Amino acid sequence: MSQSTDLRQANSDGFFGAYGGALLPPQLVEPIAEVRQAYAQARQDPQFQEELASLLAIFAGRPSVLFPAERLTADVGGAKIYLKREDLNHTGAHKINHCLGEALLAKRMGKKKLIAETGAGQHGVALATAAAYLGLECEIHMGAIDVAKQHPNVVRMQLLGAKVVAVEEGGRSLKEAVDSAFATYARDYQDVFFGIGSVVGPDPYPSMVRDFQSVVGREAREQILQAAGRLPDALVACVGGGSNAMGLFDAFLDDSEVAMYGVEPAGRGVDKAGQHAATMTTGSPGDLHGMHTLVIQDEDGDPAAVHSIASGLDYPGVGPQHAFLHEVGRVNYVTADDEATLDAFQRLCRFEGIIPALESSHALAYTIELAGQMGKDEIVICNLSGRGDKDIDYVAEVLAKRNGDNRPL
Structure with missing residues (x-):
């Protein structure tokens, strides 16, 4: 594996220097590769970029x-x-920037449902909003502590049509919400797009979310x-x-x-x-x-x-x-x-x-x-x-x- 020294771009293996990559269980290798390929194409597609820019202007x-x-x-x-x-x-919040990008990419891929984690609830609200606007189903996993702490955002997600899953395992916060969302996605990814909420996770998400937020x-x-x-x-x-x-x-x-x-x-x-x-x-x-x-x-x-x-x-x-x-x-x-x-x-x-x-x-x-x-x-x-x-x-x-x-x- 060669390491990238470019401040902005990951190398072909998804690494920024020594950090990054796509460290995945076997059942997620194919669906994440599908996301990587779809985003690589969308990134170079003027029509996709124009549609996203329009959504950011007239909707966000x-x-x-x-x-x-x-x-x-x-x-x-x-x-x-x-x-x-x-x-x-x-x-x-800033979350709507990448959520519109992810939802638009999901539709381009023919997916029917968005799934994601959330901590404070802003990513969950933004993804539920994008899903509602673009006609997709939405499921948000949230630590039980945060469900209680951020109740108004839970209500917002539900009003927008999202299913909110309260995660009771471990520390019952953001890390466990990510674990839960990944596990659910691994079981049922055929018609589902994982809308990761930050510049984290397997390649291409760190680069993709960064691009949407740039x-x-x-x-x-x-x-x-x-x-x-x-x-x-x-x-x-x-x-x-x-x-x-x-x-x-x-x-x-x-x-x-x-x-x-x-x-x-x-x-x-x-x-x-x-x-x-x-x-x-x-x-x-x-x-x-x-x-x-x-x-x-x-x-x-x-x-x-x-x-x-x-x-x-x-x-x-x-x-x-x-x-x-x-x-x-x-x-x-x-x-x-x-x-x-x-x-x-x-x-x-x-x-x-x-x-x-x-x-x-x-x-x-x-x-x-x-x-x-x-x-x-x-x-x-x-x-x-x-x-x-x-x-x-x-x-x-x-x-x-x-x-x-x-x-x-």
Whole structure:
């Protein structure tokens, strides 16, 4: 196997450097190969690309706004902060970008049903939305903890016609939801398309989802050049599996003057086993969900328990392209803990009138820290990957407990 050294493209075996591939049980080799071939053809088909671009415009509402966060910038007192407002997309997050692409590809392949995992529920809602719009069935697997934590998104998926499967095994969170969805797909894949929700899994998914999300970075690049007349000094995005981050970073990978920061969840502390999901900081090479990547592992080499206040980041692995970009030093991977995330969540609400997703609030927390260390003539773009409507009841509960009374804030 030859290793790719291209920052953007995997090699013919699906590897970015030492990370990636398609590590599959025998029953999934053929169906994943079918997806790989179908996407390779669709990627070169102008009609497919034009149809997807049209859906992103008229259905998802793209382009999303690049918003100058002037009051937050003034409060921080450093670099000018811009927010890429993926929270304004239809369904409230960046997930609709790749879900429309996956659903369109499924129809092209003649599939009748979409199946997928979800953590915070944003991918599940977006895939259910795309399925409804394009006339496909949909089944979403979700950890039982997240079903309770993200109840509004469960209701949304059901209203959109999706079947929601609550996964009770293991840690009952995102990793188990992926396991469950893969197992179901392996049993019945003839008329089913697996709509993986991030830049993870077997090749071609890390590249395919990245390509579908790359519209975020292309827009941001054009918008900042128009607004400021130059490229930003830094980009910041949260990283669980890493789809919103790769979407933003992709258009800037060749611009060495643009620093990039992927923000992982430190949870209750990276020094506490099972209390964080900081894969880049504490993970080691391993195999997970059909890919070779960095994985947080226990003493037996199995994926370890992880924690994040944000369900969408509660994952013991990371996309293989991220692992590669970390290894070669192109992207800086940092962390934000639960407390800093909650503080950033509240500050954006009060200074800009925007309620961010808890996932996005990790990126925002580091953006606040970073911008405060930079000069006032510098620019930071933070990817606001989703809105926080889904999180408000949970945040209110957490803050009430922290305050020691029944006040939500």
